Amino acid sequence: MISLTSFAIRCGFPFVSFIIFMLIFMCILKEWMFTYFSNYLLPEKIINEFDYIVVGSGSAGSIVALRLAENSNNTVLVLEAGICAGILFDIPGLTPLLQKSLVDWHYSTVPQKHGGWALKNNISNWPMGSIYGGTSRLNSMIYARGHPSDFKSWFKNDSNYLYEKHILSYFMKAEDQRGRYKSSQLHSTGGPLAVDDLPFITPFAQHFLDAVSSLNFSIHDLNGGENRGLWGVIS
Structure with missing residues (x-):
């Protein structure tokens, strides 16, 4: 795999600049077309009342809306304050550029x-x-559940609260684990959210992991409840 710098040197910076320009142009064109043709995408009959209104189209809101819409008798409205994303937003490696945007x-x-301390x-x-x-x-497609202690604060006045019953079971119901943790008791398959191992690992990352192993550190499941050490990222 060659770096972007090597690619630019081989192909010439004007060519690389042209490719970047075309990507940006297609992104803008997509947004313009979506706005221009939005009137044609509306249903023939405007619905004034809904059975369910889901606020936010993030990982949780999207799954909740999907579950509700599985019943064809339900009418579901998803509200999102943000914009419709262009194709550049679909590239995980560019997500750091979207922060503070x-x-x-x-x-x-x-x-x-x-x-x-370094900030x-x-x-x-x-x-x-x-x-x-x-x-x-914005998180490079990393699958990371909330920490159990965060959810515990939601139920601080409920003596019957159990993380496994009230939180973990719903994480597992939503997940379709396809990678190394497929047989783990903390993961499950068949849900609407596909989760898998990273398709490749860089030589530098592999050297780092080898160094960690030589120091007798373990690499844990990011969503396995272990708070110390290193974690294997899944996406």
């Missing part, structure tokens, strides 16, 4: 006491997607 809510953390004022950006697909469009 018009598809990001521009959130940030408060100054951290025990972290963020200005110990403040970290906290990307949140304002776009169809939500924050899943």
Whole structure:
């Protein structure tokens, strides 16, 4: 695999610039066509009432809307504050460029006491997607569940709360695991959200993993509940 710099040198920077220009042009053209023809995409009969209204089209909202729409008797409306994404937004490697852009809510953390030491004022950006697909469009397609302690705070007044019953079971119901964790008790198959291993790993990343293994560190499941060490990313 050659780098972008090597590709540019071999093919010439004018050619690479032309390719980038065409990608941007197609992205803009798609957005213009969607806006121009939107009137033709509306249903013949405008619906004024809905059985269900789902706010947000992120990973959770999309699945909730899909589940509700499986019943043909239901009318479902999905509301999204963000824009319709162009083709450039479908490239995971470009997601860092989308942070602090018009598809990001521009959130940030408060100054951290025990972290963020390499950041200005110990403040970290906290990307949140304002776009169809939500924050899943800004995180390089990494499948990461919320931490169990976060959900526990939702049920702090409920003595009957069990993470496995009230939270994990729904994560598993939504998942279609196709990779290394397919047989794990913390994952499942058959859901609407396809999750798989990364299709390739760079030589540098492999050397890093080998170095980690030589120090007797384990590589854990990112969604397996282990908070220390390193995690194998799935997408």
